[in-house]
Amino acid sequence: MPVERRRQILDAATMLLARDGVDTASYNEILRTAKLPKASAYHYFDGRADLVETVAFDVATQLVAVFGPWSPQATTAGFRSTLAAGSERLTAHLLTHPEHLALSATVIPLEMSVPGPRAWVGDVVDNGRDLGLIRTDIDRELIVAATLATLQAVDSWAVARLAADPQLPVEPSVTITLLEGLWAPPRSRS
Template structure:
């Protein structure tokens, strides 16, 4: 343990140690939640997973709801960071590349979270979405994260439209909701039907982007 001593001889745990312990608890809780769901996971399950005493865990989190909220906030923060990094390019990369880059980064960050040898991140996300319906704090965190992500996507879509690579007569907000829904659906499929590489989603988007409207005006 990394400790320092104050002038009166009292030991003080370093911030590095505190951060590492908090990380240990969050990672262990995420494994439990992805494996068994929020409602079937007790704090005793989390204590056993992280091999810590109740006092050690409750020093950081007051209970299961606070753990859930912390994990959800972290995931949304990582999504915004990944999206922000990609969209700092001007002009932004093509839609299929942008989506693949952000989603691939997220899956990479959480690659150590596995359940029965399969990626656990999609299952964890599904648990978060289900919990939103009953947990007002989690609903607020998710809504704020979604609104921030939505605003970023609207800006990107407008850049596509202004540069002529996307038709300008469709509201940017409509395109944004569709893109986000596509990513959410891909994550849900991974949770329900098993993992698939991000390239599958990119190929599908690329094919849809290649379509042309062959209808003629009457």
């Protein structure tokens, strides 16, 4: 399918799924809005569930792209500031893309199937370990997995908060505080 046509279909589906809900949006209305005859739709999607999954994966990919690649930081302050900036960009994106906010509950479980998050978190962990901010006594892959799980939990909390009231602040410090608790090197026993 040509890229522009795919984008039109996904945008129409995203809008209607966000407006009407993932479970209740009409497949026929999505196809009408996208100007895609039902007979042709089956050339591209195996049905409604496949289209919903494709939309969710597309939105998840866009949310992950908001962060961009991790730029290694030389200082603790730079590290924390870069994490906070990513959190602020995601919040701003969700507030300016209400359809993504509406679909976030469906998308968050898919974040880990989108290419990028595991590698991005791995880069963050490696940088944090180099700075002495992230413990090294636990296997790197376990720290990466625990970080991903923490980020998913924060995302779920933040999305629910923003959906309830877009004026409620979602402070990046919440994410950083949770992660620093997870990452804290063990204290020496005196």
